[in-house]
Amino acid sequence: MSNPVADVARLTIHGREEYLRIVGSGDTAAVLLVPPLFGEANRCRRLLADVMAELAVLGRGSALPDLPGTGESLTPFAAVTLADWRAMVAASAALLHVATGRPAMIASFRGGALLDDAPDPADVAGCWRMTPVEGATVLRELGRAQRMAATSGAPISGPVFAGTALAAGLAGALAAALPDGAARVVRLAGDGKGADERLPGSPMWRRAEPGRDRAMAKAIAQDIDRMAATCANS
Amino acid sequence: MSQDAAIIETTLRSVLTDILGIDAARVATFVSTTPLFGALPELDSMAVAGLLTELEDRLGIVVEDDEVDGEMMETFGSLLHFLRNKAL
Numbered sequence: 429m430s431n432p433v434a435d436v437a438r439l440t441i442h443g444r445e446e447y448l449r450i451v452g453s454g455d456t457a458a459v460l461l462v463p464p465l466f467g468e469a470n471r472c473r474r475l476l477a478d479v480m481a482e483l484a485v486l487g488r489g490s491a492l493p494d495l496p497g498t499g500e501s502l503t504p505f506a507a508v509t510l511a512d513w514r515a516m517v518a519a520s521a522a523l524l525h526v527a528t529g530r531p532a533m534i535a536s537f538r539g540g541a542l543l544d545d546a547p548d549p550a551d552v553a554g555c556w557r558m559t560p561v562e563g564a565t566v567l568r569e570l571g572r573a574q575r576m577a578a579t580s581g582a583p584i585s586g587p588v589f590a591g592t593a594l595a596a597g598l599a600g601a602l603a604a605a606l607p608d609g610a611a612r613v614v615r616l617a618g619d620g621k622g623a624d625e626r627l628p629g630s631p632m633w634r635r636a637e638p639g640r641d642r643a644m645a646k647a648i649a650q651d652i653d654r655m656a657a658t659c660a661n662s
Numbered sequence: 663m664s665q666d667a668a669i670i671e672t673t674l675r676s677v678l679t680d681i682l683g684i685d686a687a688r689v690a691t692f693v694s695t696t697p698l699f700g701a702l703p704e705l706d707s708m709a710v711a712g713l714l715t716e717l718e719d720r721l722g723i724v725v726e727d728d729e730v731d732g733e734m735m736e737t738f739g740s741l742l743h744f745l746r747n748k749a750l
Binding site: 577631 | 676679680682704706707708709710711712713714715720722727730
């Protein structure tokens with residue numbers, strides 16, 4: 429990036445400090461990766477780190493936020509709302525815009541596509557989505573995982589993640605959330621739904637154990653880089 | 663075997679590989695009596711959720727939670743039988 433930035437940028441989101449990991453450099457637009465939501469984010473952490481490394485090989489910087497209440501964030505998950513996550517993505521895009529002097533490419537994965545329309549359009553060069561899902565689908569799959577893993581203990585009404593109930597401002601807002609705005613949509617080769625491009629790989633977000641697929645990460649990085657190169661100001 | 667029935671079997675094998683991380687060569691050796699739930703350490707209750715959701719997506723079916731039990735997941739053959747009844 430033309431103006432070096434810290435490896436970990438600190439952002440203030442609704443009064444709390446949150447963290448954005450930044451990798452690589454290059455005189456090009458940076459890519460803001462928006463991770464999947466809930467358990468899918470954990471299963472895809474390795475994949476996203478590999479995508480960042482591959483983007484760096486291509487000379488393109490990238491950034492990955494820890495959404496409030498997840499990863500290194502100190503915000504209690506029980507208090508997190510969808511607005512917090514959207515504000516984090518918006519602030520991250522704004523920071524990359526300032527740091528590189530160019531609008532950022534946004535590359536979202538799965539439920540991350542529900543957040544990628546949050547930034548100021550002036551901060552965004554284009555949106556890329558891998559296997560986007562609706563908020564209602566995210567909640568349904570969360571509910572199934574919760575029921576399948578049900579153990580003894582007091583049942584919690586409503587959606588739960590890792591033993592913590594989702595705040596009304598998260599569950600309620602997710603129920604109605606849809607991916608919005610124009611984007612290049614990519615899916616895996618085995619996925620029958622419509623897509624602009626199909627990439628090799630397997631649905632890492634549903635793996636029983638976190639897996640690693642360097643070829644998939646490389647294909648993702650190359651497709652993002654190609655789209656970034658065609659966007660204005662990249 | 664009809665072509666559709668064969669596609670369901672192929673889909674089940676590739677989902678077992680993709681979701682449970684079991685080597686494709688090993689999954690290719692699974693026969694109808696191969697035990698699954700309780701026999702594969704990869705297939706715990708959380709993995710069942712991911713496995714069923716991926717099968718729903720690829721086969722265009724809906725599986726209700728109350729249809730999921732140890733019997734249905736007992737062997738490769740019992741799971742395949744369940745999926746064929748759903749999809750065909």
